[in-house]
Amino acid sequence: MHVNDLETPAVLIDIDIMMRNIMRMQAHCDALGVKFRPHIKTHKIPDIARLQIEAGAQGIACQKVSEAQLFAESGFNDIQIPYNIVGAQKTNKLADLALFNKITVSVDHVRVIDGLAAAAKTREMSLRVLVELETDIQRTGAKVAEVVTLAQRIEEEENLHFAGLLVYPSSPTMRPAVQEAIQMLSAAGIGVDVVSGGGTLAAQHAAQIPELTELRVGTYVFNDWTTVAKGAAALDDCAMHILATVVSRPTPERAILDCGSKTLSSDRYGGFFGYIVEYPLARIYQLSEEHAFVDLSACEDHPVIGDRVHVIPVHTCVAMNLANFVYGVRGEALEVEWPVAARGLVW
Amino acid sequence: MHVNDLETPAVLIDIDIMMRNIMRMQAHCDALGVKFRPHIKTHKIPDIARLQIEAGAQGIACQKVSEAQLFAESGFNDIQIPYNIVGAQKTNKLADLALFNKITVSVDHVRVIDGLAAAAKTREMSLRVLVELETDIQRTGAKVAEVVTLAQRIEEEENLHFAGLLVYPSSPTMRPAVQEAIQMLSAAGIGVDVVSGGGTLAAQHAAQIPELTELRVGTYVFNDWTTVAKGAAALDDCAMHILATVVSRPTPERAILDCGSKTLSSDRYGGFFGYIVEYPLARIYQLSEEHAFVDLSACEDHPVIGDRVHVIPVHTCVAMNLANFVYGVRGEALEVEWPVAARGLVW
Numbered sequence: 001m002h003v004n005d006l007e008t009p010a011v012l013i014d015i016d017i018m019m020r021n022i023m024r025m026q027a028h029c030d031a032l033g034v035k036f037r038p039h040i041k042t043h044k045i046p047d048i049a050r051l052q053i054e055a056g057a058q059g060i061a062c063q064k065v066s067e068a069q070l071f072a073e074s075g076f077n078d079i080q081i082p083y084n085i086v087g088a089q090k091t092n093k094l095a096d097l098a099l100f101n102k103i104t105v106s107v108d109h110v111r112v113i114d115g116l117a118a119a120a121k122t123r124e125m126s127l128r129v130l131v132e133l134e135t136d137i138q139r140t141g142a143k144v145a146e147v148v149t150l151a152q153r154i155e156e157e158e159n160l161h162f163a164g165l166l167v168y169p170s171s172p173t174m175r176p177a178v179q180e181a182i183q184m185l186s187a188a189g190i191g192v193d194v195v196s197g198g199g200t201l202a203a204q205h206a207a208q209i210p211e212l213t214e215l216r217v218g219t220y221v222f223n224d225w226t227t228v229a230k231g232a233a234a235l236d237d238c239a240m241h242i243l244a245t246v247v248s249r250p251t252p253e254r255a256i257l258d259c260g261s262k263t264l265s266s267d268r269y270g271g272f273f274g275y276i277v278e279y280p281l282a283r284i285y286q287l288s289e290e291h292a293f294v295d296l297s298a299c300e301d302h303p304v305i306g307d308r309v310h311v312i313p314v315h316t317c318v319a320m321n322l323a324n325f326v327y328g329v330r331g332e333a334l335e336v337e338w339p340v341a342a343r344g345l346v347w
Numbered sequence: 348m349h350v351n352d353l354e355t356p357a358v359l360i361d362i363d364i365m366m367r368n369i370m371r372m373q374a375h376c377d378a379l380g381v382k383f384r385p386h387i388k389t390h391k392i393p394d395i396a397r398l399q400i401e402a403g404a405q406g407i408a409c410q411k412v413s414e415a416q417l418f419a420e421s422g423f424n425d426i427q428i429p430y431n432i433v434g435a436q437k438t439n440k441l442a443d444l445a446l447f448n449k450i451t452v453s454v455d456h457v458r459v460i461d462g463l464a465a466a467a468k469t470r471e472m473s474l475r476v477l478v479e480l481e482t483d484i485q486r487t488g489a490k491v492a493e494v495v496t497l498a499q500r501i502e503e504e505e506n507l508h509f510a511g512l513l514v515y516p517s518s519p520t521m522r523p524a525v526q527e528a529i530q531m532l533s534a535a536g537i538g539v540d541v542v543s544g545g546g547t548l549a550a551q552h553a554a555q556i557p558e559l560t561e562l563r564v565g566t567y568v569f570n571d572w573t574t575v576a577k578g579a580a581a582l583d584d585c586a587m588h589i590l591a592t593v594v595s596r597p598t599p600e601r602a603i604l605d606c607g608s609k610t611l612s613s614d615r616y617g618g619f620f621g622y623i624v625e626y627p628l629a630r631i632y633q634l635s636e637e638h639a640f641v642d643l644s645a646c647e648d649h650p651v652i653g654d655r656v657h658v659i660p661v662h663t664c665v666a667m668n669l670a671n672f673v674y675g676v677r678g679e680a681l682e683v684e685w686p687v688a689a690r691g692l693v694w
Contacts, residue, residue: 007436007694041636063637083637084594086605086653089354108595111652139638140595140603247431248455248487256487258433262668266613289388289664290410290430291486305458306433317636321609321669324691343691344671347354 001334003327008245008308009259011319011326015335017239018221019051025203025220026055032206032215037061037080039198039218042317044342045326046074048221059102061198061216065094066345072101074341080104082132082166082198082216084112084140090347091119095127104128104194106166108142113153113160120159129154130166130196133181135174141167147181148188155190163194164213170197172208182211201232224316225275240326241277241310242319244292246303255282255303257292259311263322264292267315277310279303284311348681350674355592355655356606358666358673362682364586365568365675366398372550372567373402379553379562384408384427386545386565389664391689392673393421395568406449408545408563412441413692419448421688427451429479429513429545429563431459431487437694438466442474451475451541453513455489460500460507467506476501477513477543480528482521488514494528495535502537510541511560517544519555529558548579571663572622587673588624588657589666591639593650602629602650604639606658610669611639614662624657626650631658 003012022038029036038052039061049060049071059078062068068079078101085094085105094116097103107113107129120127131150134141142150147165154162165181167174182192197206198216200223206212219226222240223233242263248256264274266287273284273292281298292311296302303309313319320326321343328336350359369385376383385399386408396407396418406425409415415426425448432441432452441463444450454460454476467474478497481488489497494512501509512528514521521544529539544553545563547570553559566573569587570580589610595603611621613634620631620639628645639658643649650656660666667673668690675683 005436007434009693084603084652086592086594087354089352108597109652112594115653134597138597138601139635139640140597142597245433247433247459250455250481250485250487250489254485256431261612261614261665265608266615266665267608268613288486289668293486305431305456306462318608318613321636322691324693344669346357346671 003243003329003332003334006243006327006334008243009263010243011323012241012243013222013326013328014239014241015328015330017237021221021223021237021239022052022055025217026057028203029215030056034206034212035214037214037216038221039216040067040071040342042218042221043320044340045338046071046341047338049076058214064345064347065090065097066347067342068103069093069097070342070345072097078102080196080216082106082168084108086112086115088119091115095119095123095125098127099123099125104130104163106130106132107150108132108140110150110153113150113157117157117160126159126161128161128163130163130194132166133177135167135169136171137169144177144181148184151185151190152188162190164192164196166196167198169199169202170206170209170212171202172205175209178209178211200227201230204232219316222316225272225312225314226269229269238312240313240316240319242274242313244309244311246305246307246309249305252302253295253297255294255296257294257309258290259292260290261287262289263319264311264313265315265318265322267318269314272314274311274313277312279309350590350676350679350681353590353674353681355590356610357590358670359588359590360569360673360675361586361588362675362677364584368568368570368584368586369399369402372564373404375550376562377403381553381559382561384561384563385568386563387414387418387689389565389568390667391687392685393418393688394685396423405561411692411694412437412444413694414689415450416440416444417689417692419444425449427543427563429453429515431455433459433462435466438462442466442470442472445474446470446472451477451510453477453479454497455479455487457497457500460497460504464504464507473506473508475510476507477510477541479513480524482514482516483518484516491524491528491531495531498532498537499535509537511539511543513543514545516546516549517553517556517559518549519552522556525556525558547574548577551579566663569663572619572659572661573616576616585659587660587663587666589621589660591656591658593652593654593656596652599649600642600644602641602643604641604656605637606639607637608634609636610666611658611660612662612665612669614665616661619661621658621660624659626656
């Protein structure tokens with residue numbers, strides 16, 4: 001089947017580019033001597049995670065218990081969830097999953113530890129727990145001064161095991177905090193087996209934090225306009241393209257594509273909602289749900305109604321999450337149709 | 348089942364509020380003497396469209412051929428697609444659908460007309476076609492000066508029928524253009540059966556364009572933070588709430604909820620990504636894929652990890668489109684689980 005036989009908007013994955021990205025990141029981690037743990041939140045497709053494992057990854061990261069369950073059922077065993085799992089329903093499902101799989105989870109507060117401990121205790125099993133450090137993005141994470149208290153609390157619980165530290169993103173600026181946390185834990189007699197770093201951008205600079213033992217990276221598998229704009233990838237490294245049709249040309253300088261915020265998402269970077277391969281100087285400046293507004297004023301050539309274009313999304317993870325199916329292609333040949341199996345899972 | 352038994356994030360639809368919204372908009376249209384055509388892009392659920400029809404709506408609007416097909420298969424007959432349908436695959440499916448259903452579609456260019464005509468001709472059937480007028484939002488739509496040419500072209504095609512004009516949004520500022528288009532068509536001997544207006548905000552002011560014969564409105568069924576902020580609804584008219592859990596409290600002034608951009612979408616209004624019912628002065632100032640960053644600095648009470656809150660999304664249509672299932676509730680009782688049947692349909 002030819003790509004032109006697909007109706008638009010369609011999410012295309014260039015298999016050759018994806019495989020090159022997979023091999024390159026694995027080689028990067030191998031050269032650094034750190035273990036690699038791809039984050040499946042980007043693709044949510046077991047078949048693609050299998051390619052990452054076959055390339056040498058040690059396990060995977062999932063962002064939700066429901067994702068971990070789906071991937072465990074698909075044959076993946078070593079799964080990390082870098083997220084505070086809160087509430088008895090979720091901690092119970094997490095503990096059920098950990099009865100038969102190697103599951104590691106992160107925490108940043110004693111309340112989260114208490115919930116995990118209760119779920120693990122009723123099952124007489126042990127959960128592996130990382131302590132998350134706060135980073136420059138000021139999202140979740142404990143302060144360095146709190147790490148020893150949290151690690152001790154984990155170790156006091158009979159059914160929890162302190163597995164190490166987790167950092168997102170593991171930018172080079174985080175090294176002093178990581179070093180300080182390790183020293184404080186060491187002084188308290190607590191060993192740190194794992195220091196898990198993450199982020200496609202931070203992975204480039206992972207050599208600057210030699211304390212890292214593993215990297216969790218998601219976006220690298222496809223890349224997107226943001227990773228290109230931030231210098232972590234070239235345009236030729238972008239494996240995901242949204243095949244879209246020009247559906248309206250209301251003025252000489254405006255085109256409308258059939259990929260709106262329900263296809264690309266509303267994520268933007270530098271005022272852009274996506275990059276059009278065929279029209280590098282065009283600018284997707286606005287989205288409706290099913291319309292992309294394109295400014296052609298800087299372009300020499302102008303498309304006509306019915307033309308098809310390839311759009312590199314600003315954020316591949318959220319674009320993927322909007323599709324029910326994506327299409328693996330080699331050149332213009334359609335090779336495989338993948339259901340986005342873990343999209344829309346709630347808990 | 349109690350709402351508290353649901354895992355989070357969960358999309359809740361308050362059935363009583365939704366029904367009040369449905370009845371109110373229908374009564375508004377009845378009072379104006381215009382037909383009402385709810386746009387299903389907001390909910391994508393046949394059961395909810397059925398409630399809208401039972402309340403008096405004449406038909407529905409869908410934004411895609413695939414949505415129209417799903418709703419036709421669910422028993423809806425009078426379906427309008429206010430979109431340029433471009434490409435032989437889509438026009439053929441549209442024409443197939445129109446063989447057994449009353450389908451109306453809009454155009455803004457002769458190329459779009461040509462595509463529709465070709466598909467209709469091979470089936471020896473007739474497609475109803477509206478001409479879309481450009482509006483203040485400068486998206487799709489033909490200029491008034493082009494309307495007669497387009498209408499004549501439609502009428503020249505044996506298998507197309509010119510059905511009237513379409514405007515989105517039908518703000519009062521559009522009246523002069525609508526009047527001019529009708530006058531020009533009348534002078535050319537072409538009657539205008541339908542003037543279809545649209546938009547939840549514009550619907551409030553529909554009395555100011557007495558030329559309108561029908562209204563297409565979507566968001567009104569649930570409302571959201573944007574319709575509230577723009578004065579088209581009160582907070583109590585918001586039928587959709589995202590039930591979310593506080594998963595982290597890294598600082599006294601910051602909370603993290605488990606509803607990120609893969610739940611709320613990245614649509615924002617006035618710097619907000621959602622309104623927290625229990626903490627009206629809190630501010631969702633940033634999203635990651637599975638995290639909402641909340642600034643509590645203006646709040647007197649502060650939630651603890653594990654607390655649940657109700658978030659009114661900024662844009663209900665895109666939040667709905669991210670869920671696989673939503674939950675119809677009355678008070679705190681779960682009454683029905685609806686699959687979001689038409690979400691993720693591509694073409």
